[in-house]
Amino acid sequence: MKLFNTTLSMILLALLSAGSALAQRNSPIAENAALRYWSAFSEIQDAGITDQQAKELNAILDGAAPYDDSKYKDLLEKNALALEIMARATSLPYCDWGLDYGLGHDLPVEYARRALVLGRLNVLYTFHLLKTGNKDGAVRALATGLRFSHDVGNGGSLFATLIAKDLLVSHLRTIAGALHLEQLSATQRSQLQAAVARVAEGLDWSMAAKRDLEALHADYAGNSQASVALARIVSSYVDAMSDDSRLPALNQAIQGAPKELANVIPNAKRVLEQKQDLNNTLLQIRSMLQ
Numbered sequence: 001m002k003l004f005n006t007t008l009s010m011i012l013l014a015l016l017s018a019g020s021a022l023a024q025r026n027s028p029i030a031e032n033a034a035l036r037y038w039s040a041f042s043e044i045q046d047a048g049i050t051d052q053q054a055k056e057l058n059a060i061l062d063g064a065a066p067y068d069d070s071k072y073k074d075l076l077e078k079n080a081l082a083l084e085i086m087a088r089a090t091s092l093p094y095c096d097w098g099l100d101y102g103l104g105h106d107l108p109v110e111y112a113r114r115a116l117v118l119g120r121l122n123v124l125y126t127f128h129l130l131k132t133g134n135k136d137g138a139v140r141a142l143a144t145g146l147r148f149s150h151d152v153g154n155g156g157s158l159f160a161t162l163i164a165k166d167l168l169v170s171h172l173r174t175i176a177g178a179l180h181l182e183q184l185s186a187t188q189r190s191q192l193q194a195a196v197a198r199v200a201e202g203l204d205w206s207m208a209a210k211r212d213l214e215a216l217h218a219d220y221a222g223n224s225q226a227s228v229a230l231a232r233i234v235s236s237y238v239d240a241m242s243d244d245s246r247l248p249a250l251n252q253a254i255q256g257a258p259k260e261l262a263n264v265i266p267n268a269k270r271v272l273e274q275k276q277d278l279n280n281t282l283l284q285i286r287s288m289l290q
Contacts, residue, residue, distance in 0.1 A: 033151055034097045034111075036089030041114040043082035044121075046075065057120060060127065061173040067127040076128055079121050086118055087144040095151035104215040112160040115152040119145065119167035126174050130182060138178065139188045143195035145171040150199040153208070158266055161208040165278045168199065172281045179288050193289040200282060205275050206241040212266065213237055220261065229257035237268060244272050 029035070059065035076083075097111060122145040129138035149171055153164025175192055178184065184192075213234045220226035236250040247268060254262050 031092050031094065033089040033092040033095040036085055036092065037095070037115070037118075037148070037151070038111070040082045040085035040089065040118060041111070043079070043085060044114065044117060045078040045082070054120070057123065057170075061123070061170055061177070063177065067124075067131060069128055069131045072124045073128065076121065076125050082118060083122060083125055083141075086122065086148055087141070090144040090147035090151070095154045097155060099155060101211055101215070104218050107157060107215070109157065109159050112152060112156065112163045115148075115160075116163045116167065119149055119152070120170070122148070123167075123170050123174055126171075126178075130178060135178075135182060135184060135188060138182075139184070139191050142171055142175055142178070143191060146195045146199050150203070153203045156208060156211075158205075158208045158212045158271065161203050161205060162271075162274060164203055165274055168203075169278055169281050172196070172285045175285055176288060189289055193286075196282065196285055196289060200286070202275070202278055202282065205271065206238045209237050209241050209266070209268075209271070210234060216261070216264065223258070226258045226261045229253070229261055233257060233261075233265060237265075240268050240272070241275070247272070 056065060060067050099107060101107060122141060126138050126141045126145065129135075129141060146168065149164055149167035151164075152167060153161040156164075175196070179189075213230070216230055217227065220230055232253045233250070236246065236253045239246040240250045250268055254265050257265075
């Protein structure tokens with residue numbers, strides 16, 4: 001009985017200690033926007049946007065096609081809760097997707113695909129709000145959409161970074177359209193200016209590329225020639241993402257690598273083009289908001 005009581009006391013003490021530690025961690029966990037975003041993803045309804053619909057959306061963003069509210073109104077109503085959860089989450093101080101980079105090629109990317117759907121829905125929602133004359137609501141949706149889009153690329157792979165870039169550009173183009181077609185108040189313009197400024201640092205292309213490329217080391221652990229070549233490529237790729245004048249050095253490193261390795265290296269020129277497109281769009285919108 002004494003042993004039982006002693007054991008029980010130790011268990012209770014351990015539980016109390018664990019509960020105290022958990023309480024200490026609850027605050028930062030509760031402030032992680034990624035957890036709320038996952039909740040928003042779970043509420044997405046009938047929102048599988050096809051390639052054709054994506055082309056239509058891009059045409060709307062480019063001003064080549066008009067927005068048809070009757071076509072998207074029901075879809076937006078079904079996803080009102082998902083959009084609201086996402087918007088509320090963007091007020092939290094940080095976003096950590098909890099990715100396990102030790103998984104290498106098996107690193108989950110489903111969150112990025114779901115984020116693309118939700119982000120596109122938010123763009124459509126902004127069009128809907130503008131169409132119905134709710135400019136304040138549209139400005140709020142654009143501001144939260146920019147924050148969400150930036151969070152999508154936080155700490156992720158090149159795949160997630162490219163999706164974040166796509167969403168950022170979509171929201172920025174929508175801002176350009178609103179500035180061109182709508183008479184926004186000084187307060188509304190100021191709110192958009194602040195939202196754009198918060199994402200003006202862009203995305204961490206260098207770190208995303210480094211994560212993707214370093215995941216290849218496991219594939220070539222038994223090949224010393226490929227391992228050395230990969231180390232050189234990783235270093236050159238990271239440099240090129242920060243300074244495109246280093247691209248020739250990267251191309252040389254790739255050309256000198258074994259063919260099976262060279263064939264799986266992401267096209268750095270195209271990645272840099274995506275990075276430049278985002279930077280150009282940011283500069284354009286910041287100029288329009290001045």
